[in-house]
Amino acid sequence: MIHKSMQTTSLIDLAIALAAIIGAFILCICVVYSRRRGGLESGPIRIETHTTHEKVVLFVCPYCSAKVEQGVTECPSCGGKV
Structure with missing residues (x-):
């Protein structure tokens, strides 16, 4: 039992x-x-990556000595025309 x-x-x-x-x-x-x-x-996923290299040219603002990218017309720091 x-x-x-x-x-x-x-x-x-x-x-x-x-x-x-x-x-x-x-x-x-x-x-x-x-x-x-x-x-x-649902299947393979293709992921593409691209690496780009961009050359940035900097110069010094004549008014405040901040570094400014080439092609900018006004200093982002002091607003002076460069």
Whole structure:
């Protein structure tokens, strides 16, 4: 004869195992459905990167001695015409 507490424990263990199996099954269905719709890993993604090198020429403002980029008509520091 099986003790009543052992019977309850084994039923709880069985319920937990069954819930885990059902959860895994639902997860598998979701993954398959998502892949068919183009969700997870729908294919390789091409990422292109470009590196550009830009030469910046600086000169000194005659009014405040701030460094100013070539092509700027007014000093960003003092507003003087350069």
